[in-house]
Amino acid sequence: MKSAYTWGGILVIVFASVVGDILLARAMKQVGDVHALLCRAGVWTVVARILSNSNFFLGVGAMAVAFFSLLFALSWGDVSLVAPAAASLTFIGNAFAARIFLHEKVDRRRWIAAVLVAAGVALLAG
Amino acid sequence: MLSHGMKQAGNISLHHLQGVILAVLNPWVAVGIVLLLAFFASYMNALSWADLTYVLPATSLGYVLLALVAKFALHEEVSPLRWLGIALISGGVGFVAGGPALTSHEHKPPPSREEREKDGAPTEEVVSGGVQR
Numbered sequence: 001m002k003s004a005y006t007w008g009g010i011l012v013i014v015f016a017s018v019v020g021d022i023l024l025a026r027a028m029k030q031v032g033d034v035h036a037l038l039c040r041a042g043v044w045t046v047v048a049r050i051l052s053n054s055n056f057f058l059g060v061g062a063m064a065v066a067f068f069s070l071l072f073a074l075s076w077g078d079v080s081l082v083a084p085a086a087a088s089l090t091f092i093g094n095a096f097a098a099r100i101f102l103h104e105k106v107d108r109r110r111w112i113a114a115v116l117v118a119a120g121v122a123l124l125a126g
Numbered sequence: 127m128l129s130h131g132m133k134q135a136g137n138i139s140l141h142h143l144q145g146v147i148l149a150v151l152n153p154w155v156a157v158g159i160v161l162l163l164a165f166f167a168s169y170m171n172a173l174s175w176a177d178l179t180y181v182l183p184a185t186s187l188g189y190v191l192l193a194l195v196a197k198f199a200l201h202e203e204v205s206p207l208r209w210l211g212i213a214l215i216s217g218g219v220g221f222v223a224g225g226p227a228l229t230s231h232e233h234k235p236p237p238s239r240e241e242r243e244k245d246g247a248p249t250e251e252v253v254s255g256g257v258q259r
Contacts, residue, residue, distance in 0.1 A: 021178055021182070022178070024169075024170065024173060025181075028170055028171075028173035028174040029173070029174070031174055032174060033174050033175045034171045034175070035171065035174075035175070091182060091183070091186075094178060094179065095179055098178045098179045099179075102177070102178060106179055107225070107229075109221055109222065109224065109225045110179045110180075110221075110225065112218070112221050113179075113183050113218040113219070113221040113222035114179065114183065114218070115218075116215070116217050116218030117186045117218035117219065119211075120186070120189070120211040120212065120213070120216075120217075120218060121215065122211070123207050123208060123211030123214065124189050124190075124208050124211035124212065124215070125189070
């Protein structure tokens with residue numbers, strides 16, 4: 001039963017992290033190239049553009065949900081399972097979600113990178 | 127730094143939440159928070175000009191750096207399995223870095239004169255830039 005709670009927690013972390021990353025990435029694409037904008041219009045314009053983007057706040061909210069889910073999951077399961085499983089599944093989930101929602105071209109090179117990094121993170125954090 | 131500072135700050139109970147505010151005054155915790163904010167700002171900046179599937183593997187180099195700091199600065203034991211993890215992450219980042227940074231199909235038109243004016247850019251620059259003419 002405890003294991004079901006732990007894996008449920010891990011899935012919530014992964015889902016919230018992926019949603020957060022996708023929303024933040026979309027928000028920053030809508031804002032535009034920060035460096036170019038900074039040179040052109042100054043720092044306050046960049047800050048105002050980011051803070052007026054609803055996707056940014058939704059993304060930060062999703063990240064906060066992921067963080068608190070991590071705390072809950074850590075109270076149910078071992079850190080050596082929760083941390084690597086959540087981190088590596090987030091990499092794989094992000095590759096799928098970026099392809100579907102951000103229309104990124106996730107070619108073979110990027111799939112291999114996602115799988116290698118996910119495996120590496122699982123080994124390092126485990 | 128956050129971990130070091132919070133260990134110095136001691137245990138914080140739910141009944142004494144003012145301990146959290148005092149913990150922020152700890153220099154280690156304060157520097158840790160500033161560095162986290164710097165990470166977030168850099169991450170946002172990178173996402174503004176590169177794909178998520180390009181930026182994310184690159185941020186995982188932080189795990190590698192952490193393991194190397196643990197080995198060479200803190201003299202912790204790094205097991206062969208963890209060295210394999212470092213090799214896999216480095217290989218993955220190398221793979222993704224060899225490709226293009228931005229692949230999404232959204233090709234936005236250059237900003238209009240009204241948009242530029244809203245951004246606060248001087249209008250003379252727009253006129254003299256030759257882009258709009």
